[in-house]
Structure formats: C-alpha cells, structure tokens
Amino acid sequence: MLSRAAHVEYRLILSKPSSAFSGFQNHRSPAMALLHRFGCCSSPSSPPLLSFQKSTPNSMLFTVSAHPHHRRCPRRFSSFRLNATIVAESPTASASNGGGGPPKLLLEVKDLTAVISESGKKILNGVNLSIYEGEIHAIMGKNGSGKSTFAKGENLLEMEAEDRSLAGLFLSFQSPVEIPGVSNSDFLLMAYNARRRKLGLPELDPLQFYGYIMPKLEMVNIKADFLNRNVNEGFSGGEKKRNEILQLAVLGAELAILDEIDSGLDVDALRDVAKAVNALMTPTNSVLMITHYRRLLEFIKPDYIHIMDDGRISKTGDISIANILEKEGYKAMSTP
Ligand SMILES: Nc1ncnc2c1ncn2[C@@H]1O[C@H](COP(=O)(O)OP(=O)(O)OP(=O)(O)O)[C@@H](O)[C@H]1O
Structure with missing residues (x-):
C-alpha cells in the first residue's frame, strides 16, 4: 500500500x-x-x-x-x-x-x-x-542485481516516446507496451513530427513520412503492414523487439538504452536487430545495452562491459569479461 x-x-x-x-x-x-x-x-x-x-x-x-x-x-x-x-x-x-x-x-x-x-x-x-x-556500453549481471532499475530509474517507464526522443534519449523496454487503438504509423508519425517541431523543422505529411520510413522498415526487416497494426498489439515477443528498434531508427537518439533487446529473438531476428543498431551508430551517439548473453555482444561490439552486482558496478572491462562469464558464471566475477 x-x-x-x-x-x-x-x-x-x-x-x-x-x-x-x-x-x-x-x-x-x-x-x-x-x-x-x-x-x-x-x-x-x-x-x-x-x-x-x-x-x-x-x-x-x-x-x-x-x-x-x-x-x-x-x-x-x-x-x-x-x-x-x-x-x-x-x-x-x-x-x-x-x-x-x-x-x-x-x-x-x-x-x-x-x-x-x-x-x-x-x-x-x-x-x-x-x-x-x-561509445557502446553493455551491462551484465545476475537477475535482480539492479540493471533495469539503473537503466530506467523506473520513473522513465511512463514517459511518452516522443518526450524521450526530444530529450535525445531512447529506451527500449524489456516488455514493450501495447497501445490499443493507436496504429504504429500514427504513433511514429506523431512522435517523429513532435521532434521535428522542436527542432524547428517542418512536419512531414503521411505521404512524406511513408517515404522516410520505408528504408527504416527494410533496415529492421519489418513488413510494411506492421504500420497498420496497433502498437505492439498481438505482436509476438520478437516482433515487439523489432518494433522497438524501428522506433529507434525513426526517432533517432543520442543515447539509446536497450534493455534485453535480445530476449525472445530467434537467430535471424537477433542479426537483423543488431545490424540495425550498428547501422544507427554514428560518431556522435552512443548505446547502453543490458544483456544476459554474450551472443548479442558478438553482433554489437561493446567498448565497455560493466558487471552489476548488488546495486553497484563491481567490474568494468572488455569482451574478455563476457567470455569468462560464459565459461565460469558470476562466481568468477566476485571480488576477493
Ligand atoms: N517497485 C519495486 N518494489 C520492490 N522491489 C523492487 C521494485 N522494483 C525493483 N525491485 C527489486 O529490485 C531488485 C532489482 O531489480 P531490477 O529489475 O533492476 O533487476 P535486474 O538486474 O534488471 O534483473 P533481471 O536480470 O532479472 O531483469 C530486484 O530484487 C527487484 O525485485
């Protein structure tokens, strides 16, 4: 209570x-x-x-x-x-x-x-x-170590996508939310135009937006008919994750925080998602991703891997940390 x-x-x-x-x-x-x-x-x-x-x-x-x-x-x-x-x-x-x-x-x-x-x-x-x-940063850690709390501060979960976008921040959700009654295309157009307005750029009409979004759909390998469906409603777990990356591709971000973007993805979907994230990286933006598995890090190569333990970052290193984790588990990460 x-x-x-x-x-x-x-x-x-x-x-x-x-x-x-x-x-x-x-x-x-x-x-x-x-x-x-x-x-x-x-x-x-x-x-x-x-x-x-x-x-x-x-x-x-x-x-x-x-x-x-x-x-x-x-x-x-x-x-x-x-x-x-x-x-x-x-x-x-x-x-x-x-x-x-x-x-x-x-x-x-x-x-x-x-x-x-x-x-x-x-x-x-x-x-x-x-x-x-x-920079690309990855956070790994046992269940319940505080990764999601750190990445989103909980309070950010209710923030509107366009507000996050305006702040240059993109958050992917561990469990993407459904928005019944709002089509994917309307949602993305609205959010994208809100950003353009703030940047002093003219808004796109639906036809212009269609031209803008088509290459993004290809980038994430999503069929165009997904635009007509309500946001995440009835989407499979993997489709929701792809849709998250489509939102990132459309809205852009200086900092993208991807919370377990690899969970529930089949091998092909993982490749598609990773390819899209890599394609979106520029010298002036950055990614913070949370993952349990080394597999994602083979596709999106991090500059730093941080181990979260009991609510703090207990270790920072390169891909070798993930290799040790894969072989020996978290006991190998505990500090003497
Ligand atoms: N609103 C809340 N009320 C009580 N406990 C909470 C709340 N939110 C998070 N916690 C607790 O805080 C701890 C950290 O949760 P968090 O979701 O950040 O872990 P995580 O490292 O992301 O875990 P996982 O790998 O399982 O996703 C957990 O023990 C969780 O039960």
Missing part, C-alpha cells in the same frame, strides 16, 4: 540545454516538462513541488518532488526514492563538436542510489557511469 509520505525526488543538472529543453527558460515549464517526462502529469490544481535552484546559460539545477497521487504516477513508482546527479550534455553541443576534438560526454551518472521507501531496501548502492559519444 502507498504510504502518504512516499515521494519521488529528482535532481538533474542539464549542461548546455538542447532545443528540447528550450522551454525551460521560465520556471513553470520546467516543472511541467520534467514531470511529464517522468510520467507524472499534474493537474493545474495540483502543481508539482519544484525547487528551481540555479540557472546559468549552460546549466540548470532543480529538484522535483512528485506526490504519488498525481495522475499517471503508478503505485510502484511511488515506492522509490532515487538520488543522483545526472549530467546530460545536449545533442546540439555534441554535434557541433563532431568534427574533431575529444569525444563529448553524453551521460554522466554519479552515485545513483535507489531505495524502496516502504522497506528501506536498497536496490542501487551508488552507481557511477560516464558515457561519451561514439
């Missing part, structure tokens, strides 16, 4: 806010936009508690406390308390430096902790991770 005291707190520092965050120049819109991003839309009569702490031309710091009875805040989120400093460098800033110089930091997570408020159980015990443009 919900405790009245349960609340969720966020502390974010946005360095060089991108166009997606341009509405953050006044104090009201950050609250609404941020709450919306985390799936906690409040009604005008129940404004979020927002403490706007500091703003410079390049950064903003604010804390949001969202109470559980806000519309769309599901019960399970309310039981979390997450504390972290997340530095997200804007895509615009990255792109402008794409021609040379040192790689730009896309995501920096410092000392992320997550606690179940009711029980006091710690799920994340101080996770630190930096991701630079052009």
Whole structure:
C-alpha cells in the first residue's frame, strides 16, 4: 500500500540545454516538462513541488518532488526514492563538436542510489557511469542485481516516446507496451513530427513520412503492414523487439538504452536487430545495452562491459569479461 509520505525526488543538472529543453527558460515549464517526462502529469490544481535552484546559460539545477497521487504516477513508482546527479550534455553541443576534438560526454551518472521507501531496501548502492559519444556500453549481471532499475530509474517507464526522443534519449523496454487503438504509423508519425517541431523543422505529411520510413522498415526487416497494426498489439515477443528498434531508427537518439533487446529473438531476428543498431551508430551517439548473453555482444561490439552486482558496478572491462562469464558464471566475477 502507498504510504502518504512516499515521494519521488529528482535532481538533474542539464549542461548546455538542447532545443528540447528550450522551454525551460521560465520556471513553470520546467516543472511541467520534467514531470511529464517522468510520467507524472499534474493537474493545474495540483502543481508539482519544484525547487528551481540555479540557472546559468549552460546549466540548470532543480529538484522535483512528485506526490504519488498525481495522475499517471503508478503505485510502484511511488515506492522509490532515487538520488543522483545526472549530467546530460545536449545533442546540439555534441554535434557541433563532431568534427574533431575529444569525444563529448553524453551521460554522466554519479552515485545513483535507489531505495524502496516502504522497506528501506536498497536496490542501487551508488552507481557511477560516464558515457561519451561514439561509445557502446553493455551491462551484465545476475537477475535482480539492479540493471533495469539503473537503466530506467523506473520513473522513465511512463514517459511518452516522443518526450524521450526530444530529450535525445531512447529506451527500449524489456516488455514493450501495447497501445490499443493507436496504429504504429500514427504513433511514429506523431512522435517523429513532435521532434521535428522542436527542432524547428517542418512536419512531414503521411505521404512524406511513408517515404522516410520505408528504408527504416527494410533496415529492421519489418513488413510494411506492421504500420497498420496497433502498437505492439498481438505482436509476438520478437516482433515487439523489432518494433522497438524501428522506433529507434525513426526517432533517432543520442543515447539509446536497450534493455534485453535480445530476449525472445530467434537467430535471424537477433542479426537483423543488431545490424540495425550498428547501422544507427554514428560518431556522435552512443548505446547502453543490458544483456544476459554474450551472443548479442558478438553482433554489437561493446567498448565497455560493466558487471552489476548488488546495486553497484563491481567490474568494468572488455569482451574478455563476457567470455569468462560464459565459461565460469558470476562466481568468477566476485571480488576477493
Ligand atoms: N517497485 C519495486 N518494489 C520492490 N522491489 C523492487 C521494485 N522494483 C525493483 N525491485 C527489486 O529490485 C531488485 C532489482 O531489480 P531490477 O529489475 O533492476 O533487476 P535486474 O538486474 O534488471 O534483473 P533481471 O536480470 O532479472 O531483469 C530486484 O530484487 C527487484 O525485485
């Protein structure tokens, strides 16, 4: 049961806010936009508690406390308390430096902790991770070690796809959600045009969008009739995963977080999905993937593999870590 005291707190520092965050120049819109991003839309009569702490031309710091009875805040989120400093460098800033110089930091997570408020159980015990443009990171770890909690912070699960896209972030779901009554094509067109609007680009009409999406369908090896079906409704597990990658291909992302994108895929589907992810990699974007199996890493080659154990990253290395894991299991990863 919900405790009245349960609340969720966020502390974010946005360095060089991108166009997606341009509405953050006044104090009201950050609250609404941020709450919306985390799936906690409040009604005008129940404004979020927002403490706007500091703003410079390049950064903003604010804390949001969202109470559980806000519309769309599901019960399970309310039981979390997450504390972290997340530095997200804007895509615009990255792109402008794409021609040379040192790689730009896309995501920096410092000392992320997550606690179940009711029980006091710690799920994340101080996770630190930096991701630079052009890098592919993989997180492996035993069941229940905190990988998904880290990747999504739970609260991001309710965020609309277009909002994630506007923030330059793409999250694939371990179990992709169905959206009854909304066709795949309408959903993608809406999300893609929302991004174009924010970028100051003209929207595409359905015919133009059809031209845009056809090569993407080929890239992921999805038949065009999937566009007419409702989002993920009646899709097989593998089809849902392919559809996730189609969304990534259409919307684009500076940082794509792929949570067990390989689960439930047959060998051919795994190849298709991996091929598409590799094709989408550029020198200015990055991928963070969670997987249990070395097989995915043969197709999408990571620069770094992190082992998550008991809510923290206990080891970081290259593909040799996955080789040892495959042969010897997690006991070989335990630190003496
Ligand atoms: N809302 C919640 N309430 C209580 N416990 C939770 C909640 N969400 C996650 N947990 C617990 O936190 C731990 C970490 O969960 P998480 O889903 O992050 O693990 P994981 O490493 O992704 O596991 P898997 O490999 O099985 O997907 C688990 O023990 C899980 O039961």
